[in-house]
Amino acid sequence: MKGKDHFLVAGRITWDFRRLSEEETDWGNKILFLPAAKNMSMLVVESSPWNANDFGIPYPTYFHPAKDSEVFEWQERMRSLERKWLFSFAGAPRPDNPKSIRGQIIDQCRNSKVGKLLECDFRESKCHAPSSIMQMFQGSLFCLQPQGDSYTRRSAFDSMLAGWIPVFFHPGSAYTQYTWHLPKNYTTYSVFIPEDDIRKRNVSIKERLLQIPPEQVKVMRENVINLIPGLIYADPRSELETLKDAFDVSVQAIIDKVTRLRKNMIEGRTEYDNFLEENSWKYALLEEGQREAGGHVWDPFFSKPKPGEDSSSDSNGGTTISADAAKNSWKSEQRDKTQ
Template sequence: MPNPVLLLLLPVLLHAVAAVSSEDSAEDPCAGRRIHIRALPPRFNTHLLRHCDAAFPLADPSASAPPSCASLANHGLGPRTHPRSRSWYRTDARLLEPFFHRRILERRCLAADPALADAVFVPYYASLDALPYLLDPALLDSSASHGASLAEFLAHDRPQILSRRHGHDHFLVLAGSAWDHSQPPELEKGQQPRMWGSTSLIRRPEFENFTVLALESRTWPWQEHAIPHPTSFHPSSLRRLQAWLDRARRSRRPVLMLFAGGVSRPSRPNIRGSILAECANRTDACVVVDCSAGKCAHDPVRYTRPMLRSRFCLEPPGDTPTRRSTFDAILAGCVPVFFEDAAARRQYGWHLPPARYDEFSVYIQKETVVLGGVRIAETLAAVPEAEVRRMRERALEMAPRVMYRRHGSTAELRRAGMDAVDLAVEGTLRRIRGRTRALEDGQPERIYALEDDSIEP
């Protein structure tokens, strides 16, 4: 097997070539969009990939998971689901950071000189660096030190890069929930003990001005923004993308609703328990795909085929409000059904504009189901078929916005529209420009405005 540290060698060469851009054009297409990729010691990124055989199995208990180091294939997309597959991969979400790094290296508007950059990307594989704190109970009390070494490096290696805009032009990717990395760095007297499986990375004062792109953001912090959970679909050409969307449009959908997730019954009433109880009584209308113990994490066929046969996909919150299943459903043309706003509407404004949710999804307040006797199947069956088709078409129109296309994709696919990475980077640049203007205008209070979150580029 190839050394995983060499996986990013080719992109680094591409970066060096792309950074040499022409400044002679009268019309500069890169104005306001130049990104400098911060040069970090390998211990903050590529060297972390060396531990795949030791660290990944501790977090991959599923027997269906590929061999741990195999997940590094294709720059973090994982191995193909089938030798003949060209768009489907067994993607491990924790490897979004090296994949995102790979995609940033492909961008046209890169600046070798940080003084000429509008934004600074920090290619820190934060979730991989956090694994020891998350998996070893003996390190619980030291989890507040996650990111301390990076903070020290940024402060002392060419400190002018960080100090120029006080970090407001810096951004990084976090392949996980912001909640898992937002514990207070220091516990006050009388506070609960540190929560196992969490760190204090984004609560560190050294990073407080960074923009953090996470798979799930908290509700209030102005510096965070959620980006879609990566699915297993990563087309490399427009033809392959269109072929999949056409298949989703043509699929016969005899099943009213589907739930894909863990099937253990909760100890107290909640929306997931209500869904499982209703599905057990309405086998004529509901299909349950058992994804307990990671059964679905690396096996997209297990849930994608049933989604193609279903009109609605139920998306209840789990341990946290958001779910990867939401994006799998959109790609399959299965209309997502949400039970709380925090599940998506308040998260992914750059990718799924909040004003358009009613066009491609259904909302049923969870309290009306758990406590009010509302039947989900009856509610969904009452939606006119023409309306269901319209919502399905709108969901498929949104699909290219939430997928992560393959690195090295064709120019035709890139021109066809922005994918999840493009929208995340453009949203970040827009936010950084707003902060920079606020600093230059002497109006720092404007830094905390989030009015850009629902803007469609």
Template sequence: MPPPPPPLPSFSLILLLFLLSSTTISQSQDTDPESDCTDKWIHIRHLPPQFNVDLLKNCSEYPLFDNFCPYLSNHGLGQKTHNSSHSWYRTDPFMLELIFHRRMLEYPCLTSDPNQANAIYLPYYGGIDSLKYLYGPEVNSSILHGLDLYQYLVHQDSPNIWNKNFGHDHFLVMARPAWDLIQPLSADPPIFGTSFLELPEFYNVTVLTFEARAYPWQERAIPYPTSFHPPNLAFFESWVNRLRRTRRPSLMLFAGGGGISANPNVRRSIRLECENSTSMSVNGTRYTKLCDFVDCSNGVCEHDPLRVMKPMLQATFCLQPPGDTPTRRSTFDGILAGCIPVFFEDLSSKKQYQWHLPEEKYEEFSVFIPKEEVVFKGLRVLDVLMSIPRAEVRRMREKVLEMMPRVMYRKHESSLGLRSKKDAFDIAIEGTLQRIKSRLEEIA
């Protein structure tokens, strides 16, 4: 039996530690003489607590969503999986706003002068704020989501900061798929979701989300947080070396829910294949299982990394079929396990994380099988994967390991050695700065 998790610190203690560290770090990083900050200056716009830390006080008030109080600790990384763990946490991906805010506070090119900044970060916990509209008492007022923030930015707090570029230089993070934020303003009665991304007031703002629409105007997709947040290069390299040594007795793995409906869909086809598969030798490799299945229905895998990481470590390919939305956190869990991803539609992959997983690289580290071929034309996923030569599988896995730093969020205050590897946060900031620069050049 693993040891019990450490006791959860009180909310007041979490809030106090967050505010103290925020003040200290932002002051110490305001001018860093060692950094080349040309075209990289970011100003963190001051927001009252009602737009961020005060929202955490309601962490247990949305039972239809979840009680997210246990996942606030360690600045949104959650509790450690074990007392002795250095890199593994029970991370809830919806805490990305806290994780990102904490990392922003140690960004080396912060400036207190908004006129010097190349971009302006809004530390607004918009995904958490959306809960009162999605699951709480304001469910019938979801077209108002974000309007109080706009009123503050434009009318209460230094309106010249906004009016200088009318929001084109502002960005924020929202830990929801874009689909949860695009309820039409005219919807009557309201449907599930809020209208944040439909508000003309925020059309110019760059919004970083888990999942973007096919043709996004303002949002860009960045990776879901996983449970792996190494604090230094030694722990990261130790994990990579373990992945290289790991024997993988399963050809493919599907970790997820769904697929039990009688209606044709790709998850149902995958489950039927798994149930009917037997062990055999493929390209000279003897597999104990051709297909392994981990049932993650009802969210049982969300905060238990061992439940999914152990089977992912034993699998060569990890299947990533779309579900309620096209993308999955499991994609990034699998990459961090050295498991080659298998995608079934472009909106799950190539059309999403173009900053972190460039479209031209996908064939080097992943497999694509059109879901229509599987569901309606009888193409077997096993047949496709078994036809891939062993040498190609080895090359793809090595490419997965090479891409791994780009999709992980390292721990805040990590060592200098690990900071030399760009992680998901670093790449998101680079992409945002370039996007804002291009926009400002267009409107100039």
């Protein structure tokens, strides 16, 4: 199948494997640009919206159960917890990134009596202690999940593990990434507030969240808790009996993908009409039977800059170019090592 039935798993974001330059001294490598890798599937914790040979899988969390009963007990505990905060945020500002909305999110948390903030500076920080993070997550209804150094954050999965309803500000942070593990209808388990609502209109997060009826919040929280089994990685020394963890879901999705490809090759047809790789993020969002990706409400978030145009020109902050994302990821990792 010319490599189409092969896959690799990498515990890093896709941008680390998409170095744009030919300079060996630059961060990352070019494996996902190589002809031999074009037909293969790479499973990464963050995929590219514009390429078809990588797929997003959940970041590992702190919880690796050995048996089904441990998962059920955890879910029941998350259901019974009292949530005294309306919303919370754990993270650091990005003063060197003028497009980041983290500063405004931090200000809203500080100035709200129903908001909780766990500041993560680059010195000694409670953010490096799992107990501090999970304690805050377990005491909140909503978690604020702006972009990290790239589109995604591990924090999103830690918070859902705690039964927290995630609030995303860019569709690339979850909705176009983890389509094997999260429902297509994102309103069933999360809240979406476009970045420009915060950046340009200074929308009150508190007021936006308070508009959601309590009964709807209860349903959304239960939906998040029900998603937990498919977002965690079970202890590899054991095997869950009735539940499918993130590993099971990912491998089954790859098997299904290869099965479809083989069937299409035998029948001499393609899976999609007029396939455009630069629109890759759209295809996993298509409904059953759809064969062509047209215009989408999220197009502005993923508009790539034209030749000679500055990557920061996108008002939605959607063009996190691979070189910048990889370098930011690398800087963040080095900060962790110097704690």
